[in-house]
Amino acid sequence: MRVRIIGIGMGPHQVTPEAADALRDADYVIAAEKRDGDALLAIRREIADAYGVPVVVVPDPARDREPTGDGGYVGAVAGWHAARVAAYEAVLAERPGTAAFLVWGDPAFYDSTIRIVEAIAERGSVEVEYDVVPGISALQLLAARHRIVLHDIGQPLHVTTGRLLADAVSAGQTNIAVMLNRSVELDGLEDWTIWWGGNLGRPEEELVAGRVGDVLEEIAMARERIRGAAGWVLDIFVVRRAAG
Missing domain, CATH: 3.30.950.10 (Tetrapyrrole methylase, C-terminal domain)
Known part of the structure; x- marks a missing residue:
């Protein structure tokens, strides 16, 4: 199983040639849907459609936006990420080939896609190799x-x-x-x-x-x-x- 984590800048006009090549290499895109009418999902669909890549939509797990207690914000985010790991892992287990995650901006800045894919690989139920393609931040x-x-x-x-x-x-x-x-x-x-x-x-x-x-x-x-x-x-x- 191969996963490509692709920075897409701020939309279709900022997809770099390297990112475009990575998209052409993908069999499908995994994208979270945070709410009905999710505008950022629509942009990801637009980009994937431009390269003829189907999108597998995963409802984004709920996140506690007002956390309390000892864990606080960090605990709430950790729980949310664990739920994302399970949701994405289920898709990867069902679909062979090369999957892509399209990251707004660049994957290095305040985005957890790399951490989530790394966690999936460490769990071992799906054998995953992954790389990262930078984007315009x-x-x-x-x-x-x-x-x-x-x-x-x-x-x-x-x-x-x-x-x-x-x-x-x-x-x-x-x-x-x-x-x-x-x-x-x-x-x-x-x-x-x-x-x-x-x-x-x-x-x-x-x-x-x-x-x-x-x-x-x-x-x-x-x-x-x-x-x-x-x-x-x-x-x-x-x-x-x-x-x-």
Whole structure:
């Protein structure tokens, strides 16, 4: 059994030649359906159809979005991933050939497809060999859209999630890329600079940049416009403390 984990960037126009070759090599695509009318599933279908590859849809297991107790967020995600392992393993056991997972952006950034396929291989009930094909990440696209370098000369870039942004600031980070945002919470960073992008690479894409205190309302309105146009919002931003 062969599995190909393929980064697809932000949609069909960002499928690289290497990713296209991997898709042509696949016998089918496995894709999760998170809800009725799942827009990201529709995009995956569009890409698979362009290369003549059928899609096997797997209802995505439920995930606790408000976890409590000792396990908290990490425990909730671990349980969700275990359920995904079982669901995908069942498909692989029934279908021979080469399967592909189409990962939004790049598989290296805040995506667990590699971990899940690795777990399937370790369980051993299905013999799995897998490889990873990189894709264009939202972080790269954000930098390109705003025409910025992501770090000052010789300085680091800290990449984290919206949930952990406050911890990063408290730890002294001053140049932070933030992904997976349920909202944009920037209390105390009003004098920092932000470069924000929502649904990058999609028709409803929006960009905002400036002093945080000056553009927060603009970002909130942009998020609402995107949600109204697409039904979903995936945004990313970089915040940087002013020098001196």
